[in-house]
Amino acid sequence: MKVTRIVPLHVVDRIEPVLPFWCEAMGFSVVVEVPHDDAKGFVLLARDGEEIMLQTAASVRADLGDLEPFPTSLLYVNVASLDEVLAALPPGTKPVVGPRKTFYGADEVFVRDPAGTLVGFAQHTE
Numbered sequence: 536m537k538v539t540r541i542v543p544l545h546v547v548d549r550i551e552p553v554l555p556f557w558c559e560a561m562g563f564s565v566v567v568e569v570p571h572d573d574a575k576g577f578v579l580l581a582r583d584g585e586e587i588m589l590q591t592a593a594s595v596r597a598d599l600g601d602l603e604p605f606p607t608s609l610l611y612v613n614v615a616s617l618d619e620v621l622a623a624l625p626p627g628t629k630p631v632v633g634p635r636k637t638f639y640g641a642d643e644v645f646v647r648d649p650a651g652t653l654v655g656f657a658q659h660t661e
Contacts, residue, residue: 536623537615542579544588544655545608546595550575553589563587571597599632599645602653609645609653617642617658 547553557563557580566586567579576594580587588611590598595606614620617634624646631653633644641657648654 536619538612539615540586540613542586542588542611542613543608544590544611546592546606547589548592550578550589550591554578557587557589569594602631604651606653609655611655611657614656614658617644617656620644620656 551574554565558565561582563580563582565578566581567577568575569577571577571591571594574591576597577588577590580589592605595602621634621644628646631645631647632655635643637643641659643655643657645653645655
């Protein structure tokens with residue numbers, strides 16, 4: 536299995552109050568923005584080739600459902616082959632969400648690691 540990138544995603548109540556920290560103080564720029572209801576629901580921030588994602592809890596619930604326990608952060612792992620990931624999962628590891636196709640061109644599956652961390656694996660088609 537080839538991992539091509541890992542991006543942390545932090546779940547926040549609202550994105551707007553968090554942006555000054557990441558953009559003004561830390562020097563990141565918003566490179567992708569997705570609305571949810573009347574506000575920002577998701578942003579991808581980048582600086583020096585590194586990325587971090589922020590997504591509102593309401594947007595996560597709309598996207599992934601009511602997960603228990605609900606995540607405050609998760610890892611988003613881009614891979615070359617989602618089939619290889621599914622084949623490599625330890626016995627008894629069941630997807631929490633997916634496999635599914637997304638509107639942004641990814642095949643995804645979300646699982647929990649043994650510590651309970653939510654990990655999303657994604658194969659992006661170009």
